[in-house]
Amino acid sequence: MDEQRTVTLKVTGMTCAACANRIEKVLNKMDGVEANVNLAMEKATIQYDPSKQTIADIETKIENLGYGVATEKVTLDIEGMTCAACATRIEKGLHRMEGVTSATVNLATNSAVVEYKEGVTSVEDILEKIKKLGYKGQIRNEEQGDADRKEERLKQKQRQLAISIILSLPLLYTMIAHMPFDIGLPMPHLLMNPWFQLLLATPVQFYIGGPFYVGAYRALRNKSANMDVLVALGTSAAYVYSLYEAFRTLGNPEYMPRLYFETSAVLITLVLVGKYFEALAKGRTTEAISKLLSLQAKEATVIRHGEERKVPLEEVVIGDTIVVKPGEKIPVDGTVIAGASSVDESMITGESIPVDKKEGDYVIGATINTNGVLTIRAEKVGKDTALANIIKIVEEAQGSKAPIQRVADTISGIFVPIVVGIAVVAFIIWYFFVAPGDLAKALEVAIAVLVIACPCALGLATPTSIMVGTGKGAEHGILFKGGEHLEGTHKINAVLLDKTGTVTKGKPEVTDVLQFQENMLDYAVSAESASEHPLAQAIVAYGKANGIVAQPLTHFSALVGHGIEAVVNGKHVLIGTRKLMNERAVNIAEHEERMIKLESEGKTVMLIAIDGQLAGMIAVADTIKETSKQAIATLKQMGIDVYMVTGDNKRTAEAIAKQVGIDHVYAEVLPEDKANIVEELQKQGKRVAMVGDGINDAPALAKADIGMAIGTGADVAIETADVTLVGGDLMYIPKAIELSRKTMKNIRQNLFWALFYNSVGIPVAAAGLLQPWIAGAAMAFSSVSVVTNALRLKRVKI
Numbered sequence: 001m002d003e004q005r006t007v008t009l010k011v012t013g014m015t016c017a018a019c020a021n022r023i024e025k026v027l028n029k030m031d032g033v034e035a036n037v038n039l040a041m042e043k044a045t046i047q048y049d050p051s052k053q054t055i056a057d058i059e060t061k062i063e064n065l066g067y068g069v070a071t072e073k074v075t076l077d078i079e080g081m082t083c084a085a086c087a088t089r090i091e092k093g094l095h096r097m098e099g100v101t102s103a104t105v106n107l108a109t110n111s112a113v114v115e116y117k118e119g120v121t122s123v124e125d126i127l128e129k130i131k132k133l134g135y136k137g138q139i140r141n142e143e144q145g146d147a148d149r150k151e152e153r154l155k156q157k158q159r160q161l162a163i164s165i166i167l168s169l170p171l172l173y174t175m176i177a178h179m180p181f182d183i184g185l186p187m188p189h190l191l192m193n194p195w196f197q198l199l200l201a202t203p204v205q206f207y208i209g210g211p212f213y214v215g216a217y218r219a220l221r222n223k224s225a226n227m228d229v230l231v232a233l234g235t236s237a238a239y240v241y242s243l244y245e246a247f248r249t250l251g252n253p254e255y256m257p258r259l260y261f262e263t264s265a266v267l268i269t270l271v272l273v274g275k276y277f278e279a280l281a282k283g284r285t286t287e288a289i290s291k292l293l294s295l296q297a298k299e300a301t302v303i304r305h306g307e308e309r310k311v312p313l314e315e316v317v318i319g320d321t322i323v324v325k326p327g328e329k330i331p332v333d334g335t336v337i338a339g340a341s342s343v344d345e346s347m348i349t350g351e352s353i354p355v356d357k358k359e360g361d362y363v364i365g366a367t368i369n370t371n372g373v374l375t376i377r378a379e380k381v382g383k384d385t386a387l388a389n390i391i392k393i394v395e396e397a398q399g400s401k402a403p404i405q406r407v408a409d410t411i412s413g414i415f416v417p418i419v420v421g422i423a424v425v426a427f428i429i430w431y432f433f434v435a436p437g438d439l440a441k442a443l444e445v446a447i448a449v450l451v452i453a454c455p456c457a458l459g460l461a462t463p464t465s466i467m468v469g470t471g472k473g474a475e476h477g478i479l480f481k482g483g484e485h486l487e488g489t490h491k492i493n494a495v496l497l498d499k500t501g502t503v504t505k506g507k508p509e510v511t512d513v514l515q516f517q518e519n520m521l522d523y524a525v526s527a528e529s530a531s532e533h534p535l536a537q538a539i540v541a542y543g544k545a546n547g548i549v550a551q552p553l554t555h556f557s558a559l560v561g562h563g564i565e566a567v568v569n570g571k572h573v574l575i576g577t578r579k580l581m582n583e584r585a586v587n588i589a590e591h592e593e594r595m596i597k598l599e600s601e602g603k604t605v606m607l608i609a610i611d612g613q614l615a616g617m618i619a620v621a622d623t624i625k626e627t628s629k630q631a632i633a634t635l636k637q638m639g640i641d642v643y644m645v646t647g648d649n650k651r652t653a654e655a656i657a658k659q660v661g662i663d664h665v666y667a668e669v670l671p672e673d674k675a676n677i678v679e680e681l682q683k684q685g686k687r688v689a690m691v692g693d694g695i696n697d698a699p700a701l702a703k704a705d706i707g708m709a710i711g712t713g714a715d716v717a718i719e720t721a722d723v724t725l726v727g728g729d730l731m732y733i734p735k736a737i738e739l740s741r742k743t744m745k746n747i748r749q750n751l752f753w754a755l756f757y758n759s760v761g762i763p764v765a766a767a768g769l770l771q772p773w774i775a776g777a778a779m780a781f782s783s784v785s786v787v788t789n790a791l792r793l794k795r796v797k798i
Contacts, residue, residue: 008395009069009117011043014042016459016480017412018413018456019215023067031052041467055120059117066214066218070118071116074126075139080135097126098765100114163207165269171262173195174265193251198242200261212228214228216233217538219759233420234772235263235264263447266773270780278783281788284794290392291510295347297330297331300725304320314722324369329366330366333364333379334363335360337375340374341360343367348477349726349728356796364386366385366387388724393470393724398467403487408459408461408462419449449775451779452762452778456782458758460786463748468740468791469746470796472793479723480736486743488706493641494687496678496704498700500534500732509622511621513617513796520610525542527573530553561647562576574610577649580607602652603619620767627731629661631730632660652667675702690703691710692708706723709724723736743793
């Protein structure tokens with residue numbers, strides 16, 4: 001069986017939550033497909049089994065429902081074509097790519113215009129394909145960016161809105177002039193002419209309001225109902241009734257028609273006003289992604305054929321030698337091969353102090369070289385860089401659904417049919433009982449009910465807050481992998497911290513060396529040279545500094561959680577814990593007191609035995625991070641219990657815990673047992689966040705309610721983590737919890753407002769207390785208010 005694949009498709013034609021629900025339900029019924037449709041992002045994230053379905057099947061299903069899958073267009077300059085056969089070869093090659101809908105290669109202009117499905121393939125993949133075919137492609141400079149396309153769509157909305165306002169204003173004037181109270185407005189005879197009103201209202205109803213009819217038709221054809229159905233029903237009822245009244249004046253000039261052209265035109269205009277402001281506000285919810293994208297360098301200075309040349313970022317390949325001058329952005333992730341400088345990594349890690357970099361150090365793309373010249377070797381380019389990973393995580397999180405949204409989806413799915421039912425009942429009651437025979441009044445009430453009850457605000461309540469919340473987190477170095485994790489984090493009431501690399505810096509240094517046998521240090525350094533453990537590296541570094549040269553080993557094995565054993569120059573060397581020495585019957589009793597003293601100072605003591613005899617001890621201390629104490633105090637103030645887990649002995653662990661203010665310690669825990677401690681805390685009714693560096697904490701991170709990984713910027717995509725804290729500052733933990741709490745509060749406010757507004761609005765409209773145009777205005781601004789409230793999250797302090 002093929003493994004599952006994931007794609008993100010941009011879906012066009014969705015107007016409210018009912019549309020998103022409909023697409024999601026139908027796709028999830030497909031064999032081997034799991035879909036999540038996000039209205040605010042206008043995207044569908046789809047997991048599918050390629051052995052059961054293809055992208056084409058999924059697209060067809062979406063299109064059969066009456067929606068579209070958006071395509072992107074890119075113009076490429078192509079080098080290396082010599083004849084028509086070259087152009088045909090490239091065209092055929094591109095057409096075979098999954099996600100490419102059309103490709104036209106022009107030999108005369110040495111260019112290709114490619115239309116593709118974003119999320120299925122990318123410009124990078126297309127360029128890579130062209131390269132594999134033996135040619136070189138690059139993006140045309142005048143390529144219109146995503147921001148330009150958004151701007152164009154917004155301008156189109158502006159134009160439609162302007163036409164709608166110009167045509168509706170005279171009709172609105174007639175409405176205001178006929179208010180129950182006289183406001184003394186003069187009424188030109190022309191404005192009261194039914195045919196003149198028809199002339200103004202018809203373009204608004206069918207040209208400007210055309211998309212509502214298309215959307216309503218799609219929905220009804222698929223046996224569902226959405227906002228378009230409500231707007232089309234309400235405005236059509238007003239328009240058709242007015243048309244009927246206009247025809248009654250023919251041959252009967254004395255007849256005074258009751259016209260509602262202004263109701264239909266003003267309603268459509270108000271809905272468009274709401275949609276326009278909503279689009280403006282939704283544009284601001286995705287600013288975080290735009291900010292991250294703007295961090296990327298646009299070009300790089302590479303050394304090719306012995307000379308420096310500037311090339312676009314897309315053309316940098318792994319292994320390229322890149323020169324970065326002072327003040328320039330480092331274009332890609334890589335290793336410094338010459339030079340020394342300080343690098344400002346604040347945009348990735350949130351750490352404001354520049355970090356010193358020298359030969360052999362790792363650098364991250366999009367960070368800024370401050371003073372010296374650096375020569376780096378490109379190791380991660382394109383979508384593999386740290387910044388690309390961060391952007392991917394944020395995009396996926398913004399497109400995902402929080403569990404709380406399922407409630408809103410369920411309500412909005414059944415909402416529209418119920419409202420249509422209420423409108424019909426209201427019409428019958430008014431026409432037959434409240435105002436018998438008054439068709440106009442009964443119609444007015446039914447229209448007001450239909451229009452005020454749009455589920456738009458309900459559909460936007462959760463995703464807009466999730467988008468702003470995840471974006472806000474990314475700006476502060478907190479990457480939530482999905483909406484469900486952003487929601488889950490607010491319930492955390494216990495935090496379990498791994499000691500090494502989390503509470504401490506994870507860079508231990510040798511503090512004390514006690515030798516009971518000659519050359520003990522030489523043997524210890526040689527034995528530890530084969531180990532990758534941080535404590536081993538500290539001993540090796542200490543040995544180097546003291547001029548000790550490591551001897552070759554004839555045997556080496558790591559005893560996980562206990563230490564190591566090795567054979568150096570024919571001697572059996574054992575390095576590790578008390579437990580290891582007791583197991584191997586090495587007598588340590590006479591040096592026990594010294595060990596206890598060192599451990600009570602927060603040092604880790606390693607015992608060295610050579611050929612079964614205790615030969616010495618080496619004490620290593622790990623420096624506590626500057627912000628650990630403050631972060632733990634903040635978590636306690638928030639009412640969260642803090643625990644520390646470590647493989648270290650109890651005395652050392654307790655000494656470090658005391659320094660940072662942690663009351664609960666789990667010591668001498670093997671890596672594989674950390675997950676059991678998480679489970680133990682969960683059985684006590686705790687919602688546990690496990691915080692580790694992701695190296696040996698993967699099972700515990702996966703087991704915890706929320707797994708938080710301390711990322712260094714280079715490894716932001718730690719798979720098992722739900723939240724990545726870029727930069728390693730523990731203050732990010734309370735910040736992440738606080739952001740989650742504030743986002744959830746914001747979502748609840750949005751849901752309350754959306755539901756309260758509908759539950760109050762419908763009875764008021766059914767009681768005949770609302771003019772349809774007022775109902776339309778209230779409906780339009782309910783959506784705007786929800787998105788505006790979500791945007792308040794951008795300003796919250798965390």
